[in-house]
Amino acid sequence: MVVMHKDVIFYRRRLGNAPQSTPSSDKGGENKSSSSAMPIMVSILAVVIVCTCLYCLYCWRWRKRNAVRKAQQNSLRPLSSSDLPLMDLTSIQAATNNFSKANKLGEGGFGPVYRGALSGGAEIAVKRLSTKSRQGNMEFRNEVELIAKLQHRNLVRLLGCCVEKDEKLLIYEYLPNRSLDSFLFASSNQTQLDWKRRHHIILGIARGLLYLHEDSLLKVIHRDLKASNVLLDNKMNPKISDFGMAKIFEGEDDEVNTGRVVGTFGYMAPEYAREGIFSVKSDVFSFGVLLLEILSGQRNGGCYLQKHGQSLLQHAWQLWIEDRAVELMDPLLENSYATNEAWRCLHVALLCVQENPDDRPNMSIVVLMLISEQMPLPPPTEPPNFARFTISSDMSSTTKTNSIKTHTVNEITMTLIEPR
Structure with a gap:
């Protein structure tokens, strides 16, 4: 019994000498782990916010672009009531071999120009509005409305136009000798x-x-x-x-x-x-x-x-x-x-x-x-x-015309004011 009592006393002393965990040390460990986790959580949250904003911006621009495109197409729809024939896109694609490079005559500020042949054999020149040209939409309508009402032996003859999907096309008589x-x-x-x-x-x-x-x-x-x-x-x-x-x-x-x-x-x-x-x-x-x-x-x-x-x-x-x-x-x-x-x-x-x-x-x-x-x-x-001459800086202009360029049939140019 005396021996057992000594062992108990010895064991208790060993426990007393062992390092004890304190509430302050536990709290310090928790603070340390929390402080290291905080930057990670902030980074993840920032990435999520940025991605969400970019996605929202993309959706907004996509909707705006489609709305503008739809408005432009709708604004051109009334042309169907004019004297100018509306031609379908399928027939023009067939006439130009789907706008192949072999049929390309050149390119101006309006966009590329293609040679084509209709099913009846008539040759045509097709101006294709460039999708990257903002000015071209206005000039497309301007040219359609003007030439549809003008007929003279010394003016180029407009045969029709096409407004389908994202395409805006002008169809002219083909002039084999091209430009002066x-x-x-x-x-x-x-x-x-x-x-x-x-x-x-x-x-x-x-x-x-x-x-x-x-x-x-x-x-x-x-x-x-x-x-x-x-x-x-x-x-x-x-x-x-x-x-x-x-x-x-x-x-x-x-x-x-x-x-x-x-x-x-x-x-x-x-x-x-x-x-x-x-x-x-x-x-x-x-x-x-x-x-x-x-x-x-x-x-x-x-x-x-x-x-x-x-x-x-x-x-x-x-x-x-x-x-x-x-x-x-x-x-x-x-x-x-x-x-x-x-x-x-x-x-x-x-x-x-x-x-x-x-x-x-x-x-x-x-x-x-x-x-x-x-x-x-x-x-x-x-x-x-x-x-x-000095050109005032507040006058805006359009696309620059190069001094050397391909001479095309019925090409449209939009030119910067620049001395040549």
């Missing part, structure tokens, strides 16, 4: 433009503009007349195309001030480039530039500026006042052109590119001056020097 610039500025085709054809093209363009300005039911300002927007049929008859930038004048208005300048700077009237003011005289200026290009076979651009130290307009003026106009004429014409016709065309061109729009003739006078050898022509004044 592919003949004027491409060395392989320049010899095909003799003086008789050039003079015929000049008169055709002038008559087309006269119809737009004065003879149609609508008073239309083209705003982007240039060599690439003049197409040639199989008989080399000119047809003005690309009405995406065109504007209709309402009432008795003679000019409009817009904050959005579009077009190609080399052809742009000075009052439009500087102040955003356009009128029929803006198209007259562009016609004058185009007329000088047809006479000289040279593009009014950066290359000409580098070669001659001045623009085509300034060079033509200098040669005119120095009585050396013969030096402006395309060397490929040699002496085969009719001198009286050529000098009259040059005189008219210089009248069209005068800096003051009030000094420029309207298109009815231009046509009369071109066809009548008996009509006296007033002396021209010096054309503008674009080097001194």
